[in-house]
Amino acid sequence: MAPPDTAAATVDADIPAAASEPxxxxxxxxRVLLExxxxxxxxxxxxxxxxxxLSKSQVSKILSALVDSGLLVQDPVxxxxxxxxRCYVLGSRFTTYDSLCQAATPVMRxxxxxxxxxxxxxVPDGEQTLYLIGLEGPMFMDTGWHSGxxxxxxxxxxxxxxxxxxxxxxxxxxxxxxxxxxxxNTVRDRSMLERLVADARRTGYxxxxxxxxxxxGVVSVPLFKAGQQIVGALGLxxxxxxxxxxxxxxxxxxxxxxxxxxxxxxGCGVYPYGAAxxxxxxxxxxxxxxx
Numbered sequence: 298m299a300p301p302d303t304a305a306a307t308v309d310a311d312i313p314a315a316a317s318e319p320x321x322x323x324x325x326x327x328r329v330l331l332e333x334x335x336x337x338x339x340x341x342x343x344x345x346x347x348x349x350x351l352s353k354s355q356v357s358k359i360l361s362a363l364v365d366s367g368l369l370v371q372d373p374v375x376x377x378x379x380x381x382x383r384c385y386v387l388g389s390r391f392t393t394y395d396s397l398c399q400a401a402t403p404v405m406r407x408x409x410x411x412x413x414x415x416x417x418x419x420v421p422d423g424e425q426t427l428y429l430i431g432l433e434g435p436m437f438m439d440t441g442w443h444s445g446x447x448x449x450x451x452x453x454x455x456x457x458x459x460x461x462x463x464x465x466x467x468x469x470x471x472x473x474x475x476x477x478x479x480x481x482n483t484v485r486d487r488s489m490l491e492r493l494v495a496d497a498r499r500t501g502y503x504x505x506x507x508x509x510x511x512x513x514g515v516v517s518v519p520l521f522k523a524g525q526q527i528v529g530a531l532g533l534x535x536x537x538x539x540x541x542x543x544x545x546x547x548x549x550x551x552x553x554x555x556x557x558x559x560x561x562x563x564g565c566g567v568y569p570y571g572a573a574x575x576x577x578x579x580x581x582x583x584x585x586x587x588x
Contacts, residue, residue, distance in 0.1 A: 325351070329359045330368065333384075336446055339377035397520070397528055398430060400562035405432050408533070408555045412548060414540075417532040419455035419517070421463075422447060424474055426456040429529070436536055451476040451490050452483060454503040454517040455530035461497035462519050462527035468494065482507040501570025502549050506537045514540055518552045518571075523564035531556045 328349050332340060340348075346356045360378055363369040367383035392398045397420070405416045409432045418430040425447035450456035450471045460468045472494070476485040484490060484505075497503040497519075506514040517532035533548050540548065553571020560568045 325349075325355070326359045326362065329356060330363060333369070333378075333380050334445075339372065339375070339379040341375075341377050345378075392430065396563065397522075397559075401520070401529075401531070401559050402430065404555050404558050404562075405430070405531070408531075408551060409434055412533060412551055414548070415534040417455070417515070417517075417534055418529060419453070419459075419532065420529040421450075421459050421527075424449065424471065426450055426453055426459060426530075428455075434535075436539065448479070448509065449474055449476055451485070452479055453509055454505045454515045455532050457490070457493050457503045457505075458497045458517045458519050458530045459527060461494045461503075462521075479509050480507055480511050482511075484508060501553065504545060504549075512537055516545065516548055516552060518549070518556045520556055521560045521563065521565040521568065523566075525565055525567070525569065528563065531559065 329345055329351070332345055332348050342353050342356050342360065345351075345360070346353045349356065360369060360371070364371055364378070364381070367381050368387075369378045369384075370381040371378050392402075398418070401418050405418065409416050413434050414436065415434040416432045417428060419426050420429050421427070426449070428444055428446045428448075431444045448456065450460050451474065456471075460471055463471070472487055472490055476483065476490070478485060484493065493503060502516060502518045504514070504516045509515065513534060514537035515532050515534045517530045519527055520529040520531055522528045531552055533552060535548075550571060553568070557568035557571065
């Protein structure tokens, strides 16, 4: 069971008992609803009760209200619950009106057309990196990673790029978190992760192969808003065996061009990586920057 929300408890203490009860009920209902963030299609009443530390009767009442609102649906055969259309409508409002999504989506389409590879937009989300938007290319590999999935910072190229541009205290804290072995190739040692993050800070990109899924390669670059404040990571995903070192350099160049366009739309006056130069010059510059 999750620890109590100290701030919430403080607010409740300042509210008369009669008025605080609806707030407690609302928070309890939200706890149940947010369990559906996990990468699982449906849940039973018993499973949700165990996850939330609530009685089955209490969870049943909450689920009934959420079904009535359209946020959840119940399978008439299995009696399990899953996300409803109303949740999708709410989520679509975020991607429609969020400034980063607005700036990134058209550029991501151009990048997909230019490279032929799947394009990903990721953002920091607490102690995780959230895979926010994905546009799939013709060589799409269904590795189980889809929009809405989260992964610890240290496990993905996007997370490592983000850590490279966060403040030192936050980066140090994130590096101390355990990294799950997503594959046998996942880098989990802190000293190795520190080197990868330092390289990403110096070069403006991070490449990984076969770490989140076998056969999958991903290269990510940072996105900035005004004042060069990190807001997200733009990435290309590709079959690892299909992209050699030469094409990898070209993908990095294309990513930096796209990231520059997105960052400028967000108010970043100077994008600090990837000189606006022909591919041949970009290749030479990358080779000089490589260790």
